[in-house]
Amino acid sequence: MAIFANDAAPKDALTTVTGVPDHDFRGPRGKRRSGGRRIGSHVFLIILAIYFIVPIWWLFVAATKDTAGLFGSPAFWFDGDFAFFANVAELFTHQGGIYWRWLGNSFLYAFAGGVGATILAILAGYGFAKYRFRGRNGVFGVILGSVMVPLTALVIPTFMLLSQYGIINTPWAVILPSLLSPFGVYLMRVYTQDAVPDEMLEAARIDGAGEIRTFFQVALPMLKPAIVTVLLLSVVGTWNNFFLPLAVLTDPQLLPVTVGLNRWTALSNAGAGGEQVWNLITSGAFISVIPLVLSFLFLQRYWQGGLAIGSIK
Amino acid sequence: MKSKLIAVGGTVAIAAAALTGCSAGESSATECTNEIVNADATQVSVWAWYPAFEEVVDLFNENHDDVQICWTNAGQGNDEYTKFSTALEAGSGAPDVIMLESEVLSSFSIRDGLVDLTEYGSDEVKDNYSEGAWKDVSSGAAVYAIPVDGGPMGMLYRQDILDEYGIAAPTTWDEFAAAAQALKDAGAPGVLADFPTNGRAYNQALFAQAGSVPFEYDNANPTEIGIEVNDEGAKKVNAYWNDLVSKGLVATDDAFTADYNTKLVDGSYAIYVAAAWGPGYLGGLSDADSDAVWRAAPVPQWDAANPVQINWGGSTFAVTSQAKDKEAAAVVAKEVFGTEEAWKIGIEQAALFPLWKPILESDYFRDLEYPFFGGQQINKDVFLEAAAGYTGFTFSPFQNYAYDQLTEQLYAMTQGEKDSDTALDDLQASLEAYAGEQGFTLK
Numbered sequence: 046m047a048i049f050a051n052d053a054a055p056k057d058a059l060t061t062v063t064g065v066p067d068h069d070f071r072g073p074r075g076k077r078r079s080g081g082r083r084i085g086s087h088v089f090l091i092i093l094a095i096y097f098i099v100p101i102w103w104l105f106v107a108a109t110k111d112t113a114g115l116f117g118s119p120a121f122w123f124d125g126d127f128a129f130f131a132n133v134a135e136l137f138t139h140q141g142g143i144y145w146r147w148l149g150n151s152f153l154y155a156f157a158g159g160v161g162a163t164i165l166a167i168l169a170g171y172g173f174a175k176y177r178f179r180g181r182n183g184v185f186g187v188i189l190g191s192v193m194v195p196l197t198a199l200v201i202p203t204f205m206l207l208s209q210y211g212i213i214n215t216p217w218a219v220i221l222p223s224l225l226s227p228f229g230v231y232l233m234r235v236y237t238q239d240a241v242p243d244e245m246l247e248a249a250r251i252d253g254a255g256e257i258r259t260f261f262q263v264a265l266p267m268l269k270p271a272i273v274t275v276l277l278l279s280v281v282g283t284w285n286n287f288f289l290p291l292a293v294l295t296d297p298q299l300l301p302v303t304v305g306l307n308r309w310t311a312l313s314n315a316g317a318g319g320e321q322v323w324n325l326i327t328s329g330a331f332i333s334v335i336p337l338v339l340s341f342l343f344l345q346r347y348w349q350g351g352l353a354i355g356s357i358k
Numbered sequence: 359m360k361s362k363l364i365a366v367g368g369t370v371a372i373a374a375a376a377l378t379g380c381s382a383g384e385s386s387a388t389e390c391t392n393e394i395v396n397a398d399a400t401q402v403s404v405w406a407w408y409p410a411f412e413e414v415v416d417l418f419n420e421n422h423d424d425v426q427i428c429w430t431n432a433g434q435g436n437d438e439y440t441k442f443s444t445a446l447e448a449g450s451g452a453p454d455v456i457m458l459e460s461e462v463l464s465s466f467s468i469r470d471g472l473v474d475l476t477e478y479g480s481d482e483v484k485d486n487y488s489e490g491a492w493k494d495v496s497s498g499a500a501v502y503a504i505p506v507d508g509g510p511m512g513m514l515y516r517q518d519i520l521d522e523y524g525i526a527a528p529t530t531w532d533e534f535a536a537a538a539q540a541l542k543d544a545g546a547p548g549v550l551a552d553f554p555t556n557g558r559a560y561n562q563a564l565f566a567q568a569g570s571v572p573f574e575y576d577n578a579n580p581t582e583i584g585i586e587v588n589d590e591g592a593k594k595v596n597a598y599w600n601d602l603v604s605k606g607l608v609a610t611d612d613a614f615t616a617d618y619n620t621k622l623v624d625g626s627y628a629i630y631v632a633a634a635w636g637p638g639y640l641g642g643l644s645d646a647d648s649d650a651v652w653r654a655a656p657v658p659q660w661d662a663a664n665p666v667q668i669n670w671g672g673s674t675f676a677v678t679s680q681a682k683d684k685e686a687a688a689v690v691a692k693e694v695f696g697t698e699e700a701w702k703i704g705i706e707q708a709a710l711f712p713l714w715k716p717i718l719e720s721d722y723f724r725d726l727e728y729p730f731f732g733g734q735q736i737n738k739d740v741f742l743e744a745a746a747g748y749t750g751f752t753f754s755p756f757q758n759y760a761y762d763q764l765t766e767q768l769y770a771m772t773q774g775e776k777d778s779d780t781a782l783d784d785l786q787a788s789l790e791a792y793a794g795e796q797g798f799t800l801k
Binding site for chain 1: 389391403407409430431432433434435436437444448451614616619620622623624635638639643708
């Protein structure tokens with residue numbers, strides 16, 4: 046997962062979505078087992094399903110209410126008037142429609158950070174897996190160790206570093222740190238070790254292929270499932286990233302949607318000089334989870350395959 | 359195989375193009391949210407989070423040939439303070455002028471983050487503000503900000519609920535306690551009011567009404583501080599509320615949560631002891647609730663013959679020590695909310711309570727009718743008097759910490775873990791210890 050991913054984010058629906066284990070629901074259907082055991086596991090799964098779906102249901106219902114409805118009607122059921130489209134229209138006008146700018150920023154950061162982190166992870170993982178060089182285990186140990194460092198602890202050092210180079214409050218301040226994905230490197234190394242036999246690389250070299258050609262034409266195609274997994278993990282990680290952009294960005298035009306909505310929450314909670322935009326926050330949060338939900342539905346196949354990487358030695 | 363390579367290469371190229379395209383346009387940290395009218399004039403960067411502030415900025419820029427505001431919303435409250443704090447640490451990155459709540463001014467002036475405005479003509483505008491408002495931005499002889507809006511306190515109540523149970527709106531705290539009891543005895547579904555343990559400035563204001571002066575601090579002697587958060591006034595008020603809490607006559611819900619918002623509008627609390635921005639807050643929550651009948655009255659008093667007015671919240675404009683052109687920055691701080699036109703935007707669109715006397719004392723503001731209160735002229739009835747009677751308050755240079763500790767102690771008290779006096783004594787001990795650790799000498 047990309048560095049700084051969402052650990053400091055408020056535990057709202059934005060992050061909950063990523064926790065839905067869709068594939069759990071498939072398991073028991075295929076095999077017919079004795080009734081008693083099936084009921085037990087079904088009950089357990091139903092409880093889990095409710096547990097995961099309730100926050101999303103709340104968000105969906107809340108997105109259809111205006112501010113008065115949010116605080117004046119039952120939390121888990123619809124209010125009399127359906128205000129979702131009015132809210133969306135207001136998202137286009139409030140503060141000059143800055144919400145859509147935030148959403149666009151989120152796409153940019155997630156895409157740039159995700160693709161960049163994946164490329165670096167492929168290169169590094171391949172290098173660690175297939176080349177013997179002095180200090181290989183040492184360096185890899187450091188990378189593995191960095192997975193253990195609490196991510197929040199790195200924010201201030203990162204800030205100082207970025208500040209020295211004068212890129213605070215620019216898109217680079219979010220994208221550059223997102224490029225570092227120790228877990229991605231680890232995943233790629235493990236997968237490369239198993240999926241790309243040394244003999245094959247040897248054969249390519251004997252046939253006269255250079256190292257670069259060997260990598261691109263022989264190794265890379267075999268790594269496709271792992272690449273998709275790392276890409277998804279890092280895109281989701283950057284999309285949900287909260288603390289890093291919170292710390293390094295000031296200009297409202299540059300914020301990703303997570304931090305932007307958080308600003309509106311602070312503004313709504315402020316007494317003096319505040320502005321109540323709860324309806325925009327719930328509708329905005331709902332819209333912002335849709336891209337992730339869609340990407341999960343469409344890429345489920347790769348996602349499930351990828352999750353098992355590394356689990357079988 | 360080739361085509362796949364090209365695809366990967368293409369993706370990278372697109373990403374790179376997207377990046378450079380973006381950074382080329384926006385990498386400069388001084389990008390303004392507003393448009394600059396006079397491009398040749400000195401630009402002053404401003405951080406502020408007021409709603410509808412862009413219109414105020416435009417107004418200022420149109421009326422000034424030599425100074426222009428370049429405005430950014432860097433977040434509300436603590437979000438902005440954290441950024442300002444980091445910028446002070448780093449030595450660059452702060453704006454020229456910054457919106458700060460009056461309670462945090464000392465926290466930044468002690469770090470040499472703010473400019474003493476007495477050198478930049480603050481005296482010229484001093485008469486435009488009440489003594490209490492001016493005291494809130496001063497530390498000894500120094501003036502660290504220009505006041506903008508305030509939060510003189512009053513009492514907002516549900517006329518329909520009180521009428522239903524035959525209770526008159528309380529004018530003293532004794533009547534308030536009796537009303538709470540009467541409401542409970544009548545079997546009302548809600549309670550009279552809420553006592554939020556995380557009220558922070560609210561709790562402190564209630565204490566101050568009974569004469570509590572928790573801090574003595576003057577920036578001229580920055581390492582010396584007097585702390586007495588457990589004085590007689592604070593103990594009296596705290597015991598009063600703890601009594602109501604233990605009898606179950608008031609709620610202890612945290613303020614500014616979804617639950618609290620719901621209860622404010624659904625009649626769970628019949629009375630909302632509020633600041634002058636409270637009507638705006640309430641109106642934002644329940645603009646569609648037609649059944650509720652809200653009215654405003656003066657805040658209850660300990661001694662009806664000698665009323666004491668209190669304040670909750672309020673913000674200011676300060677000039678930071680990193681300001682490039684301090685003269686120009688001071689002009690912005692003094693003049694941005696220095697016209698009737700600007701204030702009409704502030705009052706009508708941002709629900710601000712002005713401290714600038716020309717508008718505060720105008721007929722327009724006094725006679726303003728509030729539809730939310732059934733057309734009641736709440737400024738005339740309640741808040742103007744509250745603002746005029748407010749005498750100012752001295753905050754500590756570690757006000758955030760003090761509030762956090764206060765919240766912790768009040769929470770322990772409402773949980774029944776300690777009595778009201780012990781809670782304040784423990785607060786006193788923890789603040790003294792903290793001040794010592796931070797290198798302050800206690801007066």
